[in-house]
Amino acid sequence: MSTFDEHRSLLTGVAYRILGSVADAEDVVQEAWLRWSGVDESTVDEPKAYLIRVTSRLAIDRLRWAKSRRESYIGPWLPEPVSTAPDVAERAELADSVEMALLVVLETLSPLERAVFVLREAFDLPFSEIAEIIGRAEPATRQLARRARDHVHERRPRFDVDRKERRRITERFISASADGDLDGLIELFADQVTMVSDGGGKARAALRVITGSENVSRYLLSINTPANIAKFMASIGMAEVAGMSFAVAMLNNAPAVVISADGRVISVLTLLVADGKIETIYLVANPEKIAHLKPV
Structure with missing residues (x-):
């Protein structure tokens, strides 16, 4: 195995946490490989440290570009779900600290704050190395880390682990949804x-956050009809719906609902639970963000 391939999973983990996008992370790692x-x-002297430095800098540059692109995104922007199943070896480095709730909060940080938070909190890099990566003095880097950590602590939602x-x-959510059980x-x-929905203008999704148990329930059941699923499949170039299924998969280190039809994942829902109740739902339906996932 080459030196780069030895660290590829780690580099993907760094890039994904900084960017929140599987496709962008893979592009960054490919560019890092070209430079290597x-x-x-x-x-x-230290290939691992060198590669992390190169990958992090590339990811920060891409995140700056992505931030401006996301300002014109249709509806809410959510991170791309990623498989953290035990048998997905290439994602092993992503297994910790990639919860969807954390990634959503990281979206509110500046690119430098996010990179510093990821490199320090997820990978435990010393401040001296992080300062070299971002091109700042060590005291300024520590200040960025403290500000990012406080921001995440204040905004990260509380949920059961x-x-x-x-x-x-x-x-139970799958059962009630599949049965059209509003009361359930x-x-x-x-x-x-x-409920925060990400369709990116390419799939049916609410353009604003929906609040309240009855409102969220009615919306979920309204889009979970054969007619609406058929419209969605047609919008991504598939004329028919065959074998729509609901399943649980480990995504972002937590159980998530994967809805598939005709051999393709059409939406992913992550549920945040506190005190035995679902408090937040993240729904990703943009086909570009879930094309890399396999039906369960």
Whole structure:
């Protein structure tokens, strides 16, 4: 195995956390590989540190560009779901600290704050190395880290970390959704449950955050009809709907609902649970963001 391939998963993990996009992370890692291929390895004392530095800088530059692009995005922008199933070896480095709730909060940081937070909190890099990566003095880097950490702590939603409980509630959610059980859904939701939908103008999704158990339940059931699923499939070039299914998969280190039809994932829902109730739903339906996922 080459030196670069040895660290590829780690570099993908760094880039994905900074960018929140699988496609962008893979592009950044590919560019890092191109730069590495032009380097005399004998001149690099610590290849791992060198590659993290190159990848991080590339990711920060791409995030600056992506931030401006996301300002014109249709509706809310959510990070791309990524598989963290135990058998997905190339995603092993992503297994920790990639919860959707955290990635959503990281979107509110500046590119430098986000990079510093990721490199320090997720990868435990020393401040001296992070300062070199971002081109700032170490005291300024520490200040960025403190500001980012405080911001994340204030905004990160509270939710239960018990995976068994989350999976149980996720399965009940699937059952109620598949059966069109309005009362069953309302029972699962906190009174002020919120749902954030990302369709990117390419799939049906609410353009604003929906709040309230009854409003969220009715919206979910309204889009979960054969007619609406058929419209969505037609919008992405598929004329028919065959074998629509609901399943639970480990995405972003948590159980998530994967809805598939005709051999393709058409939406992913992540549920944040607190005190036995669903408090937040993140729904990603933009086909460009879920094309890399396999139906469950």
